[in-house]
Amino acid sequence: MNALHLNMVTQRAVEEGEAMEAGKTTQKYFDVCTVIEMNADDIKAMEIPPNAIVKVTSECGEVIVKAIIARQTCPRGLCHMRQSVWANQVVPPRTQSTGEPQYSGFPVTVEPALDARIVPAVELVQKACNKWNGKLLWPM
């Protein structure tokens, strides 16, 4: 199994929009957003099956998600995460003095992490803010 260096974009998907309006603490939001969409050949090159769990690392963080074949085709070398709590774990906060973070076009390393746990949104945010008390108050 290999690690890959890819270019990441994080943008809206209609599945994410629908789940977001249903609620960010729901299972639906968790299911549709904890994915990284990749070219099928890139997934092959990693020597993992589609839907395997991977670790995505950028210059400023990392996140555990599922690698799926992109529903909207990505060319090789490009990957996409639906804008969400998980994507924003790796989005660099640099803004080129415009106020807008680097949501699209930043380098990431994707490597297999088959036994890793995908962390729920509330846990990720509360841990980052030092407000995690060890249990999910909003069960999914």
Add this chain to the structure above:
Amino acid sequence: MSEVIKNVACPYCGACCDDLVVTVENGKILEVQNACVIGTEIYHHASREGRVGSPRMRQPDGTYKDITYDEAIDYTARMLIKAKKPLIYGFGSTNCEGQAAAGRVAEEAGAVLDNCASICHGSSFLAIFDTGYPSCTLGEVKNRADVVIYWGSNAAHAHPRHMSRYGVFPRGFFTNKGHRGRKVITVDPRYTDTARCSDIFLQVKQGHDYDLFDAFRMVMRGYVDDVPEIVAGIPKEKILEVCDIIKMGRYVHIFFGMGLCHSDGRNHNVDIAINLVRDINEITKCTIMAMRGHYNIAGPGVVWSWQFGFPYCIDLSKGSHAHMNPGETSSVDLANRGEVDAFINIGTDAGAHFPIRSFEKLGSRVPMVTIDPSVNMAATVSDVHIPVAIVGVETGGICYRMDNVPIQYRAVVPPYNGILTDEELFNRILNRMLELKTEGIECDGKWEYAKPLPSLIPVKIEPEA
């Protein structure tokens, strides 16, 4: 007895579809017609079990306790007075009345007032300040445009009915053949669902939009021979083919989205897009429009420009005048540098949509109030969460569509549990601030509630063991 309400405007995206038909009975929403899947979800969410029915305050053990509106308003008013530089951010999902009321609060508090454009089309504003905005209304696109370009915009996903109402499929006054009479071109690094609906797809190399715009400009200005054989991954003959279609068009329109604003170059990508529109206008009619995200994210630009002279990133902390300087007064940059000492998240979710490295500096260090109908990520780390009525579902008001046309929104059901609207809430916060100031509460940067929470487990961000 059920009631059918027609011509309801949808509170999701900037397309502001105002042809929804909503069936309600006894204050519950039974059915939504004509809306996209996301809009439908908003209406059903309003009637779903588990809504937050009263303000809540975070307890030391991390749980939440219900408090009264008076207590929540008092907390917020004290926080705003005591903080030296509070940040009030959000407003994509509220009406203009609420935005205006928040502007008055921000002025009284000496706050930084910012909206979601700051992380969305903020760089488009910068380009528009520099270069101008040769735009039009969506009605003109529908009725006139025979060449439509979606550049860095995935309308099929972010504005699901945009293509059927305005961009691709509708039959208009001069476009009575609908999509058969229109040439649709999509420029995107991914083969998106919008690209699938297009006649021509240009798969631009991610982050190289500027190069491609430059090549288009060269062709429009007659420097065809100097265009390289491949630009941004697109062969020269494809560029010339698209330029011919543009030149032959009677009315060309460019919709641009986050592909330009979130990639390297930011405002410069939009700048050159507007300059391309200028060049095309030497040959045929051409207009351009930003694909604004939220249904009323154009609203703060209009309302605050009228109140303060600037559309976003407005620093009112000087007390004497408003000051705008993205990069300095923009929410993400303020958070990155730790320059604010209180935070109000309203009508958006900074917890989910800021990069976590920015948001953690707000969420872990400053007192925070979230004003939102739902439990969002910001609410899960806020000291106080104040629920408000959902605009377009439980309260009406004015909202500006992506083409800056005001649309009158209306309520279809009464507010859940009698919760306040954004406007009522901000008016009451302002009144409480004025009362507290007469009682002698002053800005001293000291905030008695901003204590560490001892019973919480401190966590360093590291992979799970």
